[in-house]
Amino acid sequence: MRRGFSLLEAVISCSLLLGCVLAAFGLFEFGSAVFRLGNLRNGLQAQARRAALSLEGDLRRADYGMMSFVSRSPNGRHRDGLCLPTLRSWSTAASFDSTSGRPRWDGYLVIYATGDGRLIRQLVAPPGAPYTGPWVDFSEATNLRENPATNAAGVALSTLADQVEEFRIDPSGSGDSIRVLIQFRGLGGRRPAGGQQMDESLQVEFQIHPENTL
Numbered sequence: 001m002r003r004g005f006s007l008l009e010a011v012i013s014c015s016l017l018l019g020c021v022l023a024a025f026g027l028f029e030f031g032s033a034v035f036r037l038g039n040l041r042n043g044l045q046a047q048a049r050r051a052a053l054s055l056e057g058d059l060r061r062a063d064y065g066m067m068s069f070v071s072r073s074p075n076g077r078h079r080d081g082l083c084l085p086t087l088r089s090w091s092t093a094a095s096f097d098s099t100s101g102r103p104r105w106d107g108y109l110v111i112y113a114t115g116d117g118r119l120i121r122q123l124v125a126p127p128g129a130p131y132t133g134p135w136v137d138f139s140e141a142t143n144l145r146e147n148p149a150t151n152a153a154g155v156a157l158s159t160l161a162d163q164v165e166e167f168r169i170d171p172s173g174s175g176d177s178i179r180v181l182i183q184f185r186g187l188g189g190r191r192p193a194g195g196q197q198m199d200e201s202l203q204v205e206f207q208i209h210p211e212n213t214l
Contacts, residue, residue, distance in 0.1 A: 036198065040188040044202045047161040048184055051119055052204050054160055055180060058084060058109055058121075059208040064176040066105070067210075068134045069169050070144060074115060078168040078181075081112035083138040084210075085131060086123070088155075103212055104130035110151065111160075112144045113167035119182070120148045123156040165201070177209040 062084040070081035085105040087095045095104055106129040110122045124143070126135060137143075142152040149157065166183035181203065188198035 036188050040186045040198055040200050041202075044163060044184045044186050044200055047163060048182070048202055048204045051160040051164075051182060052206065054121065055111065055182075056206060056208055058086065058111070059178060059180070060211055061090070061103075062086065062210040062212060063103075063105070064178070064210045064213040066131065066134050067171065067178070068138045069171050070112075070138075070140050071169075072112075072140065072144070078166045079113040079115065080167055080169040081110065081138075081140060081144040082169050083108050083110050083135050083143070085109075088123070088125065105132075106130055107155070108135045108138070110138070110143050113164045114146050114148070116146070117164050117185075118148075118162050119160040119164045119167060121158050121160050122148055122151060122154050124151070124153040125155050126153045175209060176213050177207050179205070179207045181205045 066085040068083040072079050072081060085103070086107045086109045087103050087105065088107045089095055095106065096102065097104055107123050107125045108131070110124055111120065113119050122143075124135075126137065137152070145151050148154070161182075161184065163184050163186050164182060165185040166181070168181040168183075170179035170181075172179075182205075184202040184204070186198075186200050188200070
């Protein structure tokens with residue numbers, strides 16, 4: 001004659017099964033949190049690489065004497081503005097002086113950080129090209145607006161990053177060079193231990209000497 005489980009055996013079996021389920025769920029949650037944290041870090045690193053490469057290239061080709069700067073610190077965070085000369089086409093022979101080989105500047109790049117964390121790069125082409133000095137009409141009121149589409153004289157607009165907490169320009173580097181600091185910040189889900197919200201930061205800093213400086 002076969003005997004069934006006693007109440008005590010059934011309780012113990014259910015407890016063991018529940019423990020296994022909770023352990024499996026905990027491991028799954030831990031793995032998911034680690035995956036989200038890795039994605040958050042990878043996203044910040046990708047933004048940092050893309051923004052730094054673009055800025056380094058633009059600054060390296062520019063003329064230090066034709067740059068303009070606006071220092072801004074809303075809410076105690078630097079969101080500076082930078083305006084530098086550029087060419088609308090670097091591959092066209094007519095963009096360079098036939099005698100000196102210097103660029104015949106026909107555009108300006110306006111680069112700044114908005115309050116919602118975007119790093120904006122905007123090409124502008126005011127009248128008067130080729131330019132020989134800084135853009136005299138460059139200002140916070142007309143060129144560093146929270147809605148970049150309303151900026152003055154805009155031709156082309158792109159967003160280099162969208163998780164920028166701080167963008168700082170230091171034009172007083174040695175030998176006509178410029179220092180740039182970009183602080184990125186990303187928020188994600190909950191950390192594996194403690195349940196705190198993921199908050200990752202990444203800082204990029206570099207110094208460039210514009211090679212077309214007279």
